[in-house]
Amino acid sequence: MQVPATAEDLAQSAIDVGVVTDSQLQPVWSELGSSNVALADFSQTLVRKGLVTNYQLDRLQRGLRDGYVYGDYRVLYCVGSGTFARVFRAAHRETGQIHAVKVLRSRHTGTPKADFFRREGELGKKLKHPNIVAIHDVVTRPGLSYIVMDFIEGQNLRDLYRVRKKFDWENAADIVADALAGLHYAFQQGVTHRDLKMSNVLVTAGGAGMLVDFGLAALDGVAGEDSGVDRTVEYAALEKMTGVRKDDTRSDVYFAGYILHQMLSGVSCLPEGRNRAQRYARGEAFKDIRPILELAPETPMPLAMVLSKALEMDPERRFQTPGDMLAELKLAVRRAKGAESNTTARGPEEQEGVGPDGKPRRILVVESDTKRQDVLRELFKRNGYRVLVATDGPRALSRFTGDPTAADVVVFCGASIGADAVRAFNQFGEERATAGIPTILLLEEAQGEWAASAKTADHRGVIVMPVKLRRLREAVLSAVTARESVSKA
Template sequence: MLGRILGGRYELEEKIGSGGMAIVYKAKCHLLKRHVAVKVLRPELVEDEEFVARFKRESQAAASLSHPNIVNIYDVGEENGVYYIVMEYIKGKTLKEYIREKGKLDWEEAVRIAIQICSALKHAHKNGIIHRDIKPQNILVSEDGTVKVTDFGIARAVTSATVTMAGTNVMGSVHYFSPEQARGGHVDAKSDLYSLGIVLYEMVTGTVPFEGDTAVSVALKHIQEKVKPPGELNPDIPKSLQDVIEKAIEKDPNKRYQSAGEMIKDLQRVLKEPNGSFVIRSSDSNDMPTQVFKPVNAENRLQEGFEEKKRKRFGWVKPLFIALPLILILALFYYIGSQIYEKHFVVEDVEVPKVVGLNEQDAERLLQEHNLVMKVIERKNSNQEEGVILYQEPAEGIKVKPYSAVNVVVSLGPRKVIVPNVVGFSQRDAEIALENAGLEVGPPQYVESDKPPGTVIRQSIQPNTEVVENTEIVLVISKKPDVELIEVQEYVGLKEDIARELIEGIGLVVGKVTKDYNQEYPEGIVYKQNPQPGNKVEPGSEVELWVSLGPVPSYPKVLEIDLSQYKSGQDEDGSVKVTVKRADGQLVYEGEHALAEGIISISLEGSGVVRYIIYIDGQPVKEIQVDFTKREDAG
């Protein structure tokens, strides 16, 4: 697969990971000029409909999520039987590798990592998605310390039938299973929190709580055995953190944290009150205090017993006659209401078709057939014919709500330019004028004439003619009679000092030397020249050189946004929608954040100098300029 280009834009460069279902590659996106991660379904599994369906479900589930602690999904595709999804490329390592390197983590660092994982789960649960396979191997730690949850391979939307059959259908790593997963029972948000509790246990102790020779033996331990308190393995763990871990890994789901938000609050409080006793644990009903009852004489006891039997035999009759008609009426209303709702209000998601490569009219017609709306966000020149769709968002295969907008970029066709009149110009001035007009200058022709030497006497395309950009123009140049011309050699690819020696050695002069960044040529190497190799010029003519400074430096940046300054007029426990876009309108980040999070961090990647606009709840609040060629963080 290495070197293969998927979707006409994703070039697979190197293998960076693999799992039981897919192989992950680092790839170059040639359209947006950035690195991405491409997850490809294993070739031996493409014939298995169950695996293919699971792979598609992973991409659709993950693509609906947008959160700084969840790996972003950019694209989904299938090409000649190769199923793939395109994801954000994270420079870093898995949490499992990080734990192995350090043995165990400092408890404060572990809590901060757990808060980020919990924040990702809170967002997923809010959108109706249970991860079902939280483990350190599915958590990435980037070089800047940001935690990202990945691999929604067994995640799916929560429905009333969220039940996993026991046996071979139970998936995920058994060391992090919740007891209900091990039994094949109902799985919900509290199951993810159990697995997070086991991950937190491993971070602070360096080991998982249950080990065994087989997966079955480990699963049984999750169901039956009590976990050894983490404080016995690491005495440095504060009391409050041990309480959080033990509450998260309660075998009874009703005794665990009931939501990710509830667990986040306790984890944040651990950092402030490490020895506090604020974690509320559910008590067992058998621990109720002994109650004292008044004595009852035998005669009263017999009378009460007789009356109790009478009530038990006939006491149900009257309530039944009252309740039965009411139950029947409610059942009828429920049936009628559910039928009306299903027929008129339940709308299934639709799959976005591929419109890239179609002309504008056909693309709009195809989207309308799928109950979608086409929105042209940009028209630009390209090598494609006018009206052809160059780009679409969402990508092909993503499921969206009916009548959603599909943003497209439409080709304006090749750019047209007007040929300027350069007759009478000196050769160099004519070449500059043509290049500034967007035209290519071909090898010149030299003829003897009465015009001053080096003067343009003709041009191959007449002035004021409209032509396609980059059309080649050949100039006819006046030369002195009987002057022996010198053929220019090729200097591209040579070091600057060697090129100088060769130019001067054949009787030419080194003219202007321009030094600039170049992605293809190392520092100090000539990457462009003028005149071109093979051109014949008079002795003493200048040869201009362009010398590489090496690739443009590109340093990833971290953009920090302080949400506390946007609390005015809002509930402090509320949330805001944070959006970051490039000045050209390209979406960089979008997600919901609680105001209580304070300062949030967003990773930025790019090259050169880029302007970004920050939006809070759809309103622009700040514009910043980021220079990726410098090391300092974004403002």
């Protein structure tokens, strides 16, 4: 396919590769008044109308013919890329439902890795659990292999860790507990993960942990060490040092413990980088992991005890299944919360987020910037709220589509979302499902003029920065109590 030189060339290329249809382009030509328009103007209109994404446009402009459609799925953009495969966000061509499509790189076609890729997908299709990313379809044909799975709104734990560096103990325990729940279900189905690491734990926008890539379990039946698929260095070293089989679930337990240790301490104690194999050769790396109370002395003792047992080098002294560790972790969390409540009386500020029923109010923060998410999460959590996060207005609204009680109050942040925050704020006030939800629009100083276009009410307010965080808390509480007063009346 040649590089398009005109708007008509680009239109024909988009039709040829299946990105758009001729009927979809007719309104575009009508709006522009002619097909004899500048290529740049036509390109911008296609993107603005949502007919093509920037990813698709870039490929079309370079004259590339493939990578737009896989079966029934139209690729929107690439969300992850590695030496083994690429992962795309894609929409079903008929239903529009969003999925993730994992595509094996073409250079691996016809190699043992292609067989491994297929086995990974087939094994994943059998695992149906809320904390395991569901696989729906596995397609293998000459020259092409791909897996269709759920698309998770969020990011992997490794990327989140790189931003936060350290997690509060409740958040860390919640995410690891979710991962353990998925691991235990898989164990009950006779499957171990064997590649558990931060990059294989996805954290949803709501903070739940989900497992992905039960890849190395698919190696069973592949031609051993000559399969062409490298086993994770950490697992191989631990298995060799502890003398367990490669499918021993207690190795998954160990690495679940290590992930929790790293989240609480903010320190990566195991070797990283290209020379890991040499450093793991004697297994000394595992012996050098420092106790969590040395690195993070604020860690509650019950959690420290769980970590100590999970990271035991003797497999017989470790938790014997992920379910065992999950049960002890949940008990440790309850004990830690009980100890805090017994030693620290809750002050007036800490009661702000507690509703009349004595339960934490759920506040949904709509903010795409991770660092700002962390600031607001800590602010409201410290004052008793249960904090949820959405990255844009449509995702926030979708939460209430099937559940009008998804959150008790919503804060839209204009700093990163821009004018879309105002539109979403107003839409919340217009939709039947969300009109009664207390809502705050937080704008930057330069966005102050937008406040005039915001549709406010007693339970719907606007705050323009700069203001003290106390003022934001007061505005949220005022909106909530205004709505609760109306409900009581």
